[in-house]
Amino acid sequence: MLDGRGLIRRRAGARLWLSGLWLTVFVLAAVLAPLISPQDPLAQDLMLERLPPAWVAGSEPGYWLGTDSLGRDVLSRIIYGAQVALAVALVAGLATCLIGSALGLVAGFYRGWADRIISRIVDIWMAFPPVLFAILLIAVLGTGLTSVILAIVIIDWTRFCRVVRAETLNQSKMDYVHSAKVAGFTRLRTLLSEILPNVLPVIVALLTLEMGIAVIVEAILSFVNLSISTDQPTWGGMIAEGRTSIHQAWWVLVFPLIALFFTVLSFAQFGEGLRERFDPVLR
Amino acid sequence: MADSIFQVSDLRVDVPDMTRKPLFGAAPRLEILKGISFEIPRGAVLGIVGGSGSGKTTLGRTLVRLVEPNAGRLLFDGRDIAHLSDAGMRPLRPRIQMIFQDPMSSLNPRLTVGRTIAAPLGAKVSDARVKAALEQVGLPADFAGRYPHELSGGQRQRVGIARAIAMRPDFILADEIVSGLDVSSQAQVLMLLEQLVADLGLTLVFISHDLSVIRRLCSRVIVLRAGEIVEDAATADLFERPRHAYTRELLDAIPIPDPSVRW
């Protein structure tokens, strides 16, 4: 007999495992970069410039994905670029999530003046166009990894705050919140042990989404040369450099783009997969 | 005095009426409860009936202090709890429990049945009281590991009852607890409640607009209309000799199976 639930679970499982696999590769690459990079990502060699990937005629052994116009190994630069992407995803993602969710929970649950203040700030915040806001912030803060992370947090906490507030507001209307009051729970305990577990799935989904967004934002800032110094390879920087020689050496642009694409996609899918796997209501 | 668990006098609840709020200035007050007085003797099963919007839920929620009354006295066990703060109410909370109308919304969807019952007790899921409560409402002990969406409506409502009685309260409010159930689970839940009342000597307030249910379960009935008590009588008297025209109206609305009708 065909069990529909089994099918859904298997698909959810595949989603979780595939995205988890890619993210594991991504994290390992970032952490083990010095050990696994076939070449020095910064070493320039004009004799080796614009070598094609290994399977194309004219390639050199040891340069699997070819070299860029300065003769630097593309694969090694992608592996080292994962470091920046990972740092941005983790630090910016988590910080954004913590700040935005905490404020959203407080605003949605306690209402009153706390809600009024937080909601007004969010409204004002959202009136700034985010990309211009980011560029402006970096201009003020100066370039560098910390500035990029700070810019992402400062801009994107409102995304969490709005969604988490709305969800908290919804949950607060449920009778189980009244029931917690009848049980004699304090307000704080009600928020943390009753409401938070019901808002958590939304937070997790947003968090993984935000990690993907953080990677993209960093890449965009690198692309417009506002991210970090040139001696740390970044995917955005590579894409920017590859763009200028797209007709002579497509691989310089395409491979970092693929890495970026799969990483961002995997973050979002991983969040969905976690939800489907661990949320008791969906399970 | 000591044998009344609740003494309510001239209880009033009103809310600002936003639909008639002038552009400037305060909204006029909308009276929901207009000075209600009654007593609940210890061990009584009191029914509250009335049409939709008559204020039954508001009255019930005021008794358990989910709502703060605007005026009047609300004595629980001789002590006025009408304006106690959240913190002031907390020590009394275990003694005053409530079963909600909609068990889907009143059970936390992401907590297991076991945790739902154990948490108010400050106990672990493995606590003997959790098992005992499940047994008392006729649910197998392994239901403790289930989530609310894995239960039927009747089973969910049993969990709601289990959570309330596990606290060993002095008083339980049951607000329309069977109106969301189909007829056969209604009968089962009512039978269960009847039995628990007898076994545990519960003081119960049972809110319903179904007089036939009230007749079966309650020793006394309060009839509410538009925020006022129109009749307060022993169940037998009320059904034999309804004194108020509104009560008679409600009684007449009870569908009586008519044997002469064919289908």
Ligand SMILES: Nc1ncnc2c1ncn2[C@@H]1O[C@H](COP(=O)(O)OP(=O)(O)OP(=O)(O)O)[C@@H](O)[C@H]1O
């Ligand atoms: N927060 C509120 N603001 C405004 N009006 C309210 C509020 N709560 C209740 N009311 C009004 O008070 C009246 C009594 O409501 P209540 O829920 O107590 O009725 P009820 O007797 O329980 O009705 P039902 O049988 O439909 O459940 C209704 O007319 C309702 O519209």
Ligand SMILES: [Mg+2]
């Ligand atoms: Mg009601």
